[in-house]
Amino acid sequence: MRIAITGTPGVGKTTVSKVLGNKFGIKVIDITEAVKKHKLYTEKDEEMDSYVIDFEKLENFIKEIEEKEKVIILDGHVSHLLNPDYTIVLRCNPEIIKERLEKRGYKPKKVLENIQAEILDVCLCESKGKIYEIDTTGRDVEDIVSEIIEAIKNKKERKGIVDWTEKYFDYLTLEIR
Numbered sequence: 714m715r716i717a718i719t720g721t722p723g724v725g726k727t728t729v730s731k732v733l734g735n736k737f738g739i740k741v742i743d744i745t746e747a748v749k750k751h752k753l754y755t756e757k758d759e760e761m762d763s764y765v766i767d768f769e770k771l772e773n774f775i776k777e778i779e780e781k782e783k784v785i786i787l788d789g790h791v792s793h794l795l796n797p798d799y800t801i802v803l804r805c806n807p808e809i810i811k812e813r814l815e816k817r818g819y820k821p822k823k824v825l826e827n828i829q830a831e832i833l834d835v836c837l838c839e840s841k842g843k844i845y846e847i848d849t850t851g852r853d854v855e856d857i858v859s860e861i862i863e864a865i866k867n868k869k870e871r872k873g874i875v876d877w878t879e880k881y882f883d884y885l886t887l888e889i890r
């Protein structure tokens with residue numbers, strides 16, 4: 714079983730995935746790390762400091778792990794594209810994401826692009842199948858993880874719970890060269 718923990722960079726995927734994985738001894742695959750470490754990419758985008766993922770290589774990499782692990786957590790902002798059985802879409806207030814990504818040292822253009830993706834529900838819109846959306850704003854990790862466990866146990870589905878457009882529309886008209 715593949716559980717995808719997806720959402721805009723900075724929304725808390727890795728933090729939540731680690732706590733969830735530790736609680737149940739479930740293997741967590743950090744997609745970004747795996748892509749870098751195992752060269753599961755076709756090229757590197759120097760300007761955006763990101764990699765163009767080779768999804769066929771990544772799928773084979775995951776399949777190999779699945780030979781030993783019944784359940785895996787896919788932690789990453791493209792995990793919803795990796796044929797998950799269940800997708801948890803984490804959401805967070807764009808201002809909080811902005812702070813986190815600036816602290817992470819992202820370039821202003823990359824910060825803005827990710828804030829815009831959060832406002833436009835990009836990960837949620839791209840997700841298919843069983844989806845459960847959670848607004849993590851102001852919540853501690855244990856609380857978020859408890860809700861995820863309860864949702865998976867009860868096969869809950871939920872989406873469309875946040876709308877940042879009204880309050881943060883101005884970010885969509887911004888442009889950084």
Ligand SMILES: Nc1ncnc2c1ncn2[C@@H]1O[C@H](COP(=O)(O)OP(=O)(O)O)[C@@H](O)[C@H]1O
Nearest residue numbers: 721722723724725726727728729813852853854
């Ligand atoms: N629920 C939370 N409450 C407070 N801080 C959080 C929470 N979740 C994540 N963070 C912090 O936000 C930053 C980004 O979290 P991370 O898990 O790396 O996000 P992602 O994997 O989505 O990029 C980290 O500094 C982390 O400690």
